[in-house]
Amino acid sequence: MEGGDYDVVVVGASLAGCTAAILFARRGARVALLERRSDPEAYKVLCTHAITACAYPVLDELGLVPELEKAGAVRNEARWYTRWGWIVPKPAPGGPELPYAYNVRRSTLDPLLRSRAAATPGVDLLAGHKVTGLLQEGGRTAGVRATTPDGGERELRARLVVGADGKDSAVARLAGIPTRRHENGRFGYLAHYRNLPLPGGIGQTWFLEPDMAYSFPNDDGVTVLAVVPDKQRLPAFREDLEGAFEAFIRALPEAPPLDSAERVSKIIGMVDHPLLTREPTAPGIALVGDAALTGDPLWGTGCGWAFQTAHWLAEAVGPAAAGGGDLDRSLAAYARTHRRRLRPHQRIAVDFARSRPFNPMERLMFSAAARDEGAARHMYLFSARLIGPLGFLNPVSVARAAAVNLRHRFAPAAGRAAYREPERR
Structure with missing residues (x-):
């Protein structure tokens, strides 16, 4: 050459x-x-x-999809906890399945x-x-x-x-x-657990404002459990990492049952990311x-x-x-x-990394997604990076979210879930 x-x-x-x-x-x-x-x-x-669904076409072009399936990679369905309840993305009735990639x-x-x-x-x-x-x-x-x-x-x-x-x-x-x-206002630790039961066998993410946590099932029956707290909680983790990590997990709404699983890795993480x-x-x-x-x-x-x-x-x-x-x-x-x-x-990630609660627009979109299947699917496309911030916050979607929340506000009290402030820890 x-x-x-x-x-x-x-x-x-x-x-x-x-x-x-x-x-x-x-x-x-x-x-x-x-x-x-x-x-x-x-x-x-x-x-x-976790490989977000935006990368599936690349995996397909590489010819990796059959090998990943054979290796036991888990299609990355997920649900997300918020103060308004769980967001559970589902396919539209009679529509195609939601796009996916893999946890592996x-x-x-x-x-x-x-x-x-x-x-x-x-x-x-x-x-x-x-x-x-x-x-x-x-x-x-x-x-x-x-x-x-x-x-x-x-x-x-x-x-x-x-x-x-x-x-x-x-x-x-x-x-x-x-x-x-x-700078990132949160720190993170994770560990791997074998045979950890999860509702529906799918991933879970907790938005606790400002703390975060998630559990992602992977190949060979191993689940990644991660906590991403505000840095104000760092002294407790430095004093007793295992105790603070497990206490954080056990306090989650619908917490994964740690006693039913075997931890198969060290607790690892990064204080400054x-x-x-x-x-x-x-x-x-x-x-x-x-x-x-x-x-x-x-x-x-x-x-x-x-x-x-x-x-x-x-x-x-x-x-x-x-x-x-x-x-x-x-x-x-x-x-x-x-x-x-x-x-x-x-830009959105940098702003959220300041370890703050949801801003007004995030409250609008997340609360609507917890109450409406169409809004949940729209949020799923954004979380999978199949649409960008402008597509996620387009005028039609924002108007729909506002309408969902108005209907919820004026619905009979017996017909709606009770609003509950997130626990401040």
């Missing part, structure tokens, strides 16, 4: 990186997929293990996807390679410098370097791409997944967006990366898609 060893160097062989490598190779590019860890079974431990443990998903990437013609998986520098040529990035498993060093030249190396992206740091950091936003491109560089945008883990969007951003990049840049078009123009197209599709969601 003229001007380098590869068309594309992808740094990071997790969800976004493997997806990008596969899709670029299918579009005719020669791809080096670098992973700093040498173990082919390595996986991300701290994760919600990263210990299952990551090795599966990495092996699929390694077997893709045109992809060279280089395990144990850690990027230490970027090669520059004519004012743009033209490859990477990396250490090898034997302690040596090598240079890999390419038209495009893809940073798929997570929130602490070395590619972004070495390229000098600025990071906008938004800021939301990060970076420009998704620079000359010769594209960022995907958490490297470009790290959201709030309480929404469980990171895995879905990893798949989606890699797909957007390959769609926009694939031909140019393989030598068949204008690379800079293609990168600009990817950057526009990334900003348009994800920045509005990030």
